[in-house]
Amino acid sequence: MNMKRNFGLGCALLGAIGLTSAADAAEQITFVSQGGAYQQAQTVAILDPSAKKLGITINQDSIPDAWPAIKTQVGSGKPIWDVVDTPTGNCLRGGEQGLIEKLDFSKIPNGAAMPEAYRSPYSVSYEFYSSVLSYSQKTFPKDAPNSWADFWDVKKFPGRRALRNHPFATLEAALMADGVAPDKLHPLDVDRAFKKLEEIKPHITVWWTSGAQSAQLLNDGEVDMEMAWNGRVSAVAKEGAKVAFTYNQGILQSTSLCILKGAPNLETAVKFLNEAVDPVHQANLPLHIDYGPGNPKAFETNVIKPERAAQLPSEPANAAKQALMSYAWWSSPAGEAAEKRWASFMQK
Amino acid sequence: MLALVSPALLVILALIVLPVGWLAWQSIYHDGFTLENYRRVFTEDVYWRSFALTFEISLAVTVIALLLGYPVAYLANSVPKGWSILILSLVVLPFWTSVLVRAYAWLALLQRTGVINQFLRYLDAISEPLALVHNTFGTVVATVHILLPFMVLPLYATMQKIPNDLMQAGASLGASPSLTFMRVFLPLSLPGVLAGCTMVFVLCLGFYITPELLGGGRTVMVSMLVSRNVELYNQFGAASAVAVVLLLSVLAIFFVVSRFISLDRVLGQK
Numbered sequence: 353m354n355m356k357r358n359f360g361l362g363c364a365l366l367g368a369i370g371l372t373s374a375a376d377a378a379e380q381i382t383f384v385s386q387g388g389a390y391q392q393a394q395t396v397a398i399l400d401p402s403a404k405k406l407g408i409t410i411n412q413d414s415i416p417d418a419w420p421a422i423k424t425q426v427g428s429g430k431p432i433w434d435v436v437d438t439p440t441g442n443c444l445r446g447g448e449q450g451l452i453e454k455l456d457f458s459k460i461p462n463g464a465a466m467p468e469a470y471r472s473p474y475s476v477s478y479e480f481y482s483s484v485l486s487y488s489q490k491t492f493p494k495d496a497p498n499s500w501a502d503f504w505d506v507k508k509f510p511g512r513r514a515l516r517n518h519p520f521a522t523l524e525a526a527l528m529a530d531g532v533a534p535d536k537l538h539p540l541d542v543d544r545a546f547k548k549l550e551e552i553k554p555h556i557t558v559w560w561t562s563g564a565q566s567a568q569l570l571n572d573g574e575v576d577m578e579m580a581w582n583g584r585v586s587a588v589a590k591e592g593a594k595v596a597f598t599y600n601q602g603i604l605q606s607t608s609l610c611i612l613k614g615a616p617n618l619e620t621a622v623k624f625l626n627e628a629v630d631p632v633h634q635a636n637l638p639l640h641i642d643y644g645p646g647n648p649k650a651f652e653t654n655v656i657k658p659e660r661a662a663q664l665p666s667e668p669a670n671a672a673k674q675a676l677m678s679y680a681w682w683s684s685p686a687g688e689a690a691e692k693r694w695a696s697f698m699q700k
Numbered sequence: 701m702l703a704l705v706s707p708a709l710l711v712i713l714a715l716i717v718l719p720v721g722w723l724a725w726q727s728i729y730h731d732g733f734t735l736e737n738y739r740r741v742f743t744e745d746v747y748w749r750s751f752a753l754t755f756e757i758s759l760a761v762t763v764i765a766l767l768l769g770y771p772v773a774y775l776a777n778s779v780p781k782g783w784s785i786l787i788l789s790l791v792v793l794p795f796w797t798s799v800l801v802r803a804y805a806w807l808a809l810l811q812r813t814g815v816i817n818q819f820l821r822y823l824d825a826i827s828e829p830l831a832l833v834h835n836t837f838g839t840v841v842a843t844v845h846i847l848l849p850f851m852v853l854p855l856y857a858t859m860q861k862i863p864n865d866l867m868q869a870g871a872s873l874g875a876s877p878s879l880t881f882m883r884v885f886l887p888l889s890l891p892g893v894l895a896g897c898t899m900v901f902v903l904c905l906g907f908y909i910t911p912e913l914l915g916g917g918r919t920v921m922v923s924m925l926v927s928r929n930v931e932l933y934n935q936f937g938a939a940s941a942v943a944v945v946l947l948l949s950v951l952a953i954f955f956v957v958s959r960f961i962s963l964d965r966v967l968g969q970k
Contacts, residue, residue, distance in 0.1 A: 420930070512812070517917040558834045559917025573813045574834075692932060699749045699920055 380409035381617045381624050384421075385437040386607075387414030390641060394437075397636035402627040408620055418442065422612060426451040431612040434621040435628075437478050440679040443610035447474030448683065453611040453618065460626040466647055469676060475608035476629050477646030479637060480666035482604050482674060483521035486570060486585040486597035487577040497577055499601050500529035504548070506555050511576030513552070514569050517559035519694040520682065521603040522549070524675055525579060528601050534675035542690045546697055559698065570595050582665050583642040602674040604665055606646060638664050720947070727940035737941035747925065747942070751949075754922045757836065757911075758904040761843045765851040765900050766893065768844070773855035773892075784856075791852045799846060803913040806842040807833060810914075834916025842910050847903055851896040858892025859885075891961050898957050902950050922946050 383399065385391045391414050403410045415421055418438040425431040426446075436442075446452035452474045457464040463476040470477040485503055487496050488511075497509045503525070515522055523540055526548040532541070557575055560566045566580040571588045585597040609628060611621045627633065634645035635655035644666030645651070651661055651668060661667045665674070681687050727737050741747045776787040794802065809815050810833035817829040832838055862885060870880035908923040915921075920928075922942060929939040 557831075557916065561912060561917065565913070568807075572811060574811050695920075695925075695928065695932070696744070696746045698917065699746050 379407065379617075379620055380411060381434040381615075381620050382411045382413060382432060383435045383437070383624070384413045384415060384418060384433050386416055386418075390643070393637060393640035393643075397640050398628055398633045401633055401636070402624060402630075406620075406623055406627055408624065410624070419446075422446055422451055426613050429614070431614055432616065433612050434615040434617050435609055435611055435624060437607050437609055440472070440475060440477065440606050440608040440677075441683050443475035443608045444472055444679050445683040446610065446613075447472070451613050453613055453615065455611070455625070456622070459622050460629075462626050462629045462631070462647065465649065466629065470606075470646065470648065472608070472680070475610040476625065477606045478609045478629065479646045480604055480606045480644035480664075480671075482582045482599065482602040482665035483516070483525070483579050484582050484585065484597040484599060484602040484665075485525075485577065486580045486595060488570065488573060488575075489594040489596055490573065491576040496596065496598075498598050500525045501531070503577060503579075504529040504552050506552075509577070512557040512574070513555055514558040514560055514566065514575040514578035515552075515556055516566070516579055517561050517698065519691050521579065521605065521677065523690060524603045524677065525601070526552075528675065534601055534673075537675055538678045538681050539686060540681060540690065542686070542693070545690075546693065549697065586642050586663070599665065599670045600673050602665065602670075603677050604671060604674045605677045606679075608646070723936075723940045724944050726937045727944050728937075730935060730937045734937075737937050738945075740938070741941050741945055750920050750922050750925045751945075753836075753920065754905055757840060757843070757919070757921065758901050760840050761847060761904045762851075762897050762901045764840070764844045765848050766897060769848055769851035769855060769896065770893070773852050773859055776852075776856050777859040788852075788856065791849050794845065795849060799909050800913075802846060803842055803910050806838065806845070806914060810838050810841070833914050834918075836915065836919050838914040838916075839911045839919050842914050843904055843907055846910065847900045850899040850903060854895040854899060855889065855892040858889050858895065862888045894957065894961050898953065902953060905946060905950060 385394060391412070395412070399410050399412070402408075413433065418436050419442050421433075422436065422438075422442065425433060443452055447454065454473050455463070455475070457471075460476070463471055466476060485497060485500065489496070491511050492509070497503055497505075502509055503513065515525075523542065523545040524537055526545040527537055527541060528534060529552075530544060530548045558565075558569055558578075560569060560578070563581055563584050566578060567584045567588050569575045569578060570580065570585065571591070571593045580597070582597060582599075582602070585595060589595050609625050611618065611625065615621050629647045631645075631647055631649040631653050632655060634647040635650035635653045637643060637645055637650075638656055638660060642663070644664040645656075646666070648666065648668065648671075650656065656664070662670070664670065682691070728734065730737075772787065772791065776784040776791075779787070797805075807814070811817070812829040814832070816832060817826075820826045821829070832841075866884050866888070867880050870884050871877070875883065906923050907921060908927070911919045911921045912924055923946075926939045926942045926946075929942055930936060932938070
């Protein structure tokens with residue numbers, strides 16, 4: 353009896369040891385995002401709960417621009433990262449260049465349930481932000497500019513202006529200013545967009561390059577209106593500056609999750625990917641930072657209060673006012689050509 | 701002697717020669733030899749504009765730094781030792797502040813709601829704020845500020861070596877102070893002028909943060925082109941080619957200057 357019990361205990365112990373070592377060997381992944389407050393918010397909202405639910409260890413790494421590292425890691429044949437959170441275009445471009453795993457959506461039910469515009473063969477949307485028209489409420493206490501046509505109208509809305517020194521979202525804004533409907537932008541009419549940009553170019557005081565710079569311009573009153581990312585504008589407003597923005601004709605952009613080709617923990621990575629876009633985890637993200645969930649089903653979970661939802665870029669009513677950026681177009685040859693054309697536009 | 705310098709040589713080899721060599725190699729080798737990156741640099745006008753603008757800005761910065769720096773060095777050279785130390789400390793002081801902080805400080809001074817515009821409006825000297833920053837002007841102002849010590853120090857070092865007797869001799873032969881300056885002091889200080897100008901010009905060619913922050917996106921200098929090329933073409937070769945062309949122009953400048961003056965002097969040693 354005694355002996356039997358000990359034997360049983362021994363078996364259980366052995367089994368436990370076997371389990372833990374298996375967990376150590378296989379059940380972990382390395383997840384990479386962009387660091388800062390953004391990665392912290394994810395850790396609380398998505399990463400820790402996912403790790404707990406799946407019983408895996410998530411090792412974190414961060415890098416501002418993952419693309420060069422993806423190239424070198426996969427190029428070396430022995431990548432160390434598994435899952436990367438990066439602007440969606442990188443996932444698509446990486447997929448086309450054989451750097452990113454093709455996803456089997458039968459193993460990712462949460463991803464398969466998302467609308468098609470929110471996923472690609474290589475990636476699922478993870479979070480949303482928007483390039484919006486923002487303005488100083490000091491300059492425009494009422495009758496503020498509310499569309500890109502207003503931004504282009506220097507007579508009706510005099511004031512100093514800034515745009516991002518990058519074709520992403522800027523070409524879309526130019527086309528909307530020229531009368532193209534937000535849902536009819538693609539494929540972008542590049543010639544028409546640059547022609548429209550030539551029109552506003554003499555009135556642009558600053559072409560900003562970093563999010564921090566766009567925030568400073570608005571905060572210091574250096575410009576009266578500009579294109580900026582919604583999270584940056586709301587942060588400036590929270591600090592007490594009299595600034596506001598509109599989601600009308602914003603350009604909805606996203607980062608996505610994708611898995612490196614030949615990732616060391618492929619199976620666990622797929623499991624994590626599914627868990628990370630779970631509607632409830634996704635709904636937790638905007639409770640910690642001003643970004644919208646990548647999975648629109650998050651808005652049906654009741655985790656996000658209606659007044660909070662109304663502030664988020666991917667909330668369905670807000671999303672309906674905006675243009676969804678087509679990363680597929682931007683990573684196509686036409687998109688790449690437009691990106692190269694930007695440099696000569698700026699220096700003319 | 702060789703044993704003594706070998707650690708230094710190893711450091712230079714590992715940290716300078718190898719990376720620069722690797723850089724140059726990447727610019728001509730990408731899945732086989734290719735001159736595509738150089739073809740682009742020499743045929744697309746974006747690159748020409750950037751190189752031209754970079755040389756223009758560097759020239760402007762050098763001239764302004766010389767005009768501002770020469771009197772400072774002259775003053776530091778002619779006052780008693782204690783005063784000259786004070787003057788030189790003031791010249792070197794900004795070195796202890798990061799370039800980034802100084803760029804933002806200029807932003808605070810020059811922007812529309814900045815100190816200078818507000819003061820001028822207070823005086824009613826202007827009705828509309830002046831466009832002092834987010835353009836080439838702002839870039840030049842901040843760059844001059846950052847590079848001024850590189851002009852003053854070689855000038856001062858050269859002036860220190862001009863024997864005072866020569867000026868006294870000039871005066872005793874009946875020359876006015878301004879004539880002695882023009883005929884004796886100025887020619888003897890020219891090596892310092894050349895040294896300071898070369899330093900400032902060459903350093904300015906590679907400026908990145910200042911034009912990026914104060915140029916408003918329009919002032920695209922060569923170093924910014926390097927970083928944009930990495931983003932745009934997603935391969936380092938495209939950026940390397942720009943860097944190599946810039947490096948070769950710098951070497952060419954040093955070569956030309958070395959025909960007139962020993963390089964030791966440019967680097968401030970003798």
